[in-house]
Amino acid sequence: MSLVSELAQSPAVVERLVRDARAPLRELAGRVEQRGIDAVFLAARGTSDHAATYAQYVLGIRNGLATGLAVPSVQSVYGAHPDVSRALVIGISQSGRSPDVVEVLADAREQGAVTLAITNEPASPLAEAAETVVALEAGPELAVAASKTYIAELAVVALLSDALAGGGAEAELEALPEHIARALETEQDAQHAARELRGLRQCAVIGRGYHYATIREWALKLKEMALIMSDPYSAADFEHGPIALVEPGYQVLAVAVSGPTLAGLAELLPRLREDGARLLVISDDASVREVAEDAIPLEAGVPEWLSPAVAIVPCQLLAYHLALANGRDPDSPRRLHKVTLTR
Structure with a gap:
């Protein structure tokens, strides 16, 4: 299957996410509010790192949260453990298998941080490391370069932003699949x-x-x-x-x-x-x-x-x-x- 044919599946993928991902993200938003969390750290590599960059903007602008990109080698290579116990820590990975991203999330959970995995593989090591998992539901992506899974990651981040804001953007989110089409x-x-x-x-x-x-x-x-x-x-x-x-x-x-x-x-x-x-x-x-x-x-x-x-x-x-x-x-x-x- 070519990248173009997989990309063509994006509207349907986003439509499913808008329908299915709201409930777990609202529950997560409730815990974030209960804990008084006001900072977010994101761990990702490659294409998923760009979804994390988008999250920096949307969570900072729309939600007023201090956001930063984790440096996975701090944990995975240098063995250090920055204090993220009072943060929301998010790992983003299509496969959920990158060891350094998994290690960031596992370390954060051990510290007591609120943790979220965004992945296309809900049975992956990244998913196992997190309290909350949002599956991209994008189906197999056979082309090496990511297409529909990147768009799905962006959609989940947008849904997270709306959940943290207490809702209000439902109509805009429901229109997103048609804009992509x-x-x-x-x-x-x-x-x-x-x-x-x-x-x-x-x-x-x-x-x-x-x-x-x-x-x-x-x-x-x-x-x-x-x-x-x-x-x-x-x-x-x-x-x-x-x-x-x-x-x-x-x-x-x-x-x-x-x-x-x-x-x-x-x-x-x-x-x-x-x-x-x-x-x-x-x-x-x-x-x-x-x-x-x-x-x-x-x-x-x-x-x-x-x-x-x-x-x-x-x-x-x-x-x-x-x-x-x-x-x-x-x-x-x-x-x-x-x-x-x-x-």
């Missing part, structure tokens, strides 16, 4: 952009806010599937040094979605174009798309906090078709395995 309709745009970018060897990928997670995942997919040296940057960080790389023909990919960060990107992108950069933009804003040589439209009106689960779809499609255009096998990239075990 509409994003799947951008495949022809992605194929066209892939033809335009054929032969690309390196690029910068920029975005900001909630979409810092999106551009990190997009850059990883370009590396994994198309073997392109793609460097992800916050649009703000890009101006703190990497912008010096821009010269005529330098490729910049950008995600620019309506919200507080759009104005900054709308100001930056024309300057990059004036300096000779070649731009490809994924955006729900027509005026921003007009700045770029190549653009993929996003549906307007998707709530910003949920838009990463939508915007990643054309990113994944473009990486897939660019791999094909460059003569690569996007479903079985060299040297990669579906489950990577690190300590």
Whole structure:
């Protein structure tokens, strides 16, 4: 089964999660409130680490929680045990088998922290290490590069945010599968952009806010599937040094979605174009798309906090078709395995 066919299952996967994951997350939210927890630590690797990055933004912005990414080697390599006893500690892993992520969660539970595992394998070591488990219910994912499971992880994080807020976003969450389905309709745009970018060897990928997670995942997919040296940057960080790389023909990919960060990107992108950069933009804003040589439209009106689960779809499609255009096998990239075990 190809990545594209698995990606097409995403709307149904998210629909199931919106239906099934609310109950355990509400119970978890009750314990978080009862314990007076106001900090969250997240442990993940690879694609799941980008879902954790999204969680940093959504839980910080919508829920007012101090959030941080755990450094698994602190426990797994150095044998240290930072005090997380008064935190919510979340492990995110498609397979639930990465030993270092499991160790972070097991250590947190031993300390008395509230623990949550988000995984596609409810019988995995990660699930066994946590008090609460939310299964992604995504079914087998055979392509090496993650697609539907990443979107499922984002959906669970969004559902967690709503549960911690005491609800209120039910209608927005129930509409998410349809927004994802509409994003799947951008495949022809992605194929066209892939033809335009054929032969690309390196690029910068920029975005900001909630979409810092999106551009990190997009850059990883370009590396994994198309073997392109793609460097992800916050649009703000890009101006703190990497912008010096821009010269005529330098490729910049950008995600620019309506919200507080759009104005900054709308100001930056024309300057990059004036300096000779070649731009490809994924955006729900027509005026921003007009700045770029190549653009993929996003549906307007998707709530910003949920838009990463939508915007990643054309990113994944473009990486897939660019791999094909460059003569690569996007479903079985060299040297990669579906489950990577690190300590």
